[in-house]
Amino acid sequence: MTARGYDIRDVLGMKRWGVWLVLVGYLVAIWVPLVASRHEFTWLVPPLIGGLLISAMAIAVVVIPGDPMPLCAACMTVAAGPLANALVLLETPTSKGNAVTVSHSAVIGVYVFVILRGRRVLPWCGLAAMACVYAWWGTRTGQSPTGAALMLVFEIGPLVIGVLLSFTLRSTAREVFSLREQITDDLGKAAAESAAADERAHQVHYLDATARPLLELIATGAPLADAQRLDCEVLxxxxxxxxxxxxxxxxxxxxxxxxxxxxxxxxxxxxxxxxxxxxxxxxxxxxxxxxxxxxxxxxxxxxxxxxxxxxxxxxxxxxxxxxxxxxxxxxxxxxxxxxxxxxxxxx
Missing domain, CATH: 3.30.565 (Heat Shock Protein 90)
Structure with missing residues (x-):
């Protein structure tokens, strides 16, 4: 749904400067617990790379233009989620820690906005891939793979809400954009009509000043002198x-x-x-x-x-x-x- 350069990002406020304040707050909410949990990791580099991937996902869903979100960009954004989870969990030996929760909650937050931007199926595929990553991590750390995968069950709710909201929000946005186009067209037509009326008035005034004297002279029926005939020809x-x-x-x-x-x-x-x-x-x-x-x-x-x-x-x-x-x-x-x-x- 695109209307003369407008897309759902206008309704979501993603083209205003305030979105960067929200984005900064979101990134802080990711990195503070991730850094605070550094003692939980056996090696810090992979989790940091995972945090960078999640940050890139959040920035991409805001800055990439197009409505719906371009398929290639949406696929890359969604695919980065399970990869980021794998990097964080790779160096996390236990399920007791903030990093485990933050890694999947942060990704789901981005997935909700991917849904709002018109890609409703891809985030569910991403969630399924994340469940596979968590099952692998559960097996690797001696936990139940099913139990590890079920850690994501509560993330189904935000995605469901995102899908329902996307239908309502995008339908409203479509009506708003259509009304905006209609208003713009009406204003353009009114401006054109006003300009045409002004031009007609200008031409009438010009003709009144230049042609009326000669027309009134001709209307009298009096013979025209040579100079007056020349004036008529020139006019x-x-x-x-x-x-x-x-x-x-x-x-x-x-x-x-x-x-x-x-x-x-x-x-x-x-x-x-x-x-x-x-x-x-x-x-x-x-x-x-x-x-x-x-x-x-x-x-x-x-x-x-x-x-x-x-x-x-x-x-x-x-x-x-x-x-x-x-x-x-x-x-x-x-x-x-x-x-x-x-x-x-x-x-």
Whole structure:
């Protein structure tokens, strides 16, 4: 059960800093009695290695991501339990001691969290393997192997509780994560709708400021003067460019284009970038955008007649923008701005 990066560790608090305090307390509870029982061991090294294995198990069940816990990691964690028990019991000649109890109780504590993390069968296999280890140890130390294995009978209870809790907890977590996803989706839709409404309001305000005066003039039915007709043509071309090539507006080319069209220059703006966005920072670096704006403005201001083509080509061609001016006498001048902001005069 995974939902957009969330897993059962969120519900168990395993991604918060407080879990490390709990983990440290758990490790202290393991090592204090283990060290205090050092006189019970015939050799201290194997039990210390066993304690390190149990510590590694506790850390692994907290830090390893994924839900359910990855199978390989879960198998290694569970398998470390019987091995740790064997190392502790190997140097423990008698059943009277804290080390014997601590070694299996500490492992069972980790097994419960393995169950909560979605691996319900493996810990039971681990418990069966631990019983075999204890039976071997009982035979080795002259005790009843059955009696030694039955020392683990009380550890069945925590595993049963862990299984029952895992069904309830994971079901609740699934509902919580589903509700969280739904809320996130609703918030995203609300934000998108709000942004769309703001954009519509902005466009309406812009049209009201630019197009309304000419529309009201046309609505009067009075003949239009040549200057007014030119204003209509320029406005129509400008509004078309805002829809077809919004990046040009973001490059601050509206005013230079307007001035050129008023002088009689035919300006064509082409955006082949293939982006469904009008934020120039999503398409160009700041230095590249500034270079395009500067060069295009210079070409537009220098043009007195003819045609000016400003094009944003598709990505991956090494050219961020190309500006072509064809004057009325047939001469042409082409300027390109590379992806790195370098300016090249092609003709």
């Amino acid at each position: 129509e071309a400008h509004l078309r460019d805002r829809m077809r090539a919004p990046l040009m507006t973001e490059l601050h080319l509206d005013e230079p284009v307007y001035r050129a069209r008023v002088r009689g220059v035919d300006v064509v703006l082409i955006d082949d970038s293939g982006r469904d966005r009008d934020d120039v920072s999503d398409v160009f670096a700041v230095s590249v955008a500034e270079a395009i704006s500067q060069i295009a403005t210079e070409v537009l201001d220098d043009a007195d007649d003819g045609e000016v083509f400003i094009r944003i080509p598709p990505p991956g061609r090494g050219v961020a923008a190309s500006i072509l001016h064809r004057s009325g006498d047939g001469a042409s001048r082409r300027v390109e701005v590379a992806d790195d902001g370098q300016v090249r005069v092609a003709g």
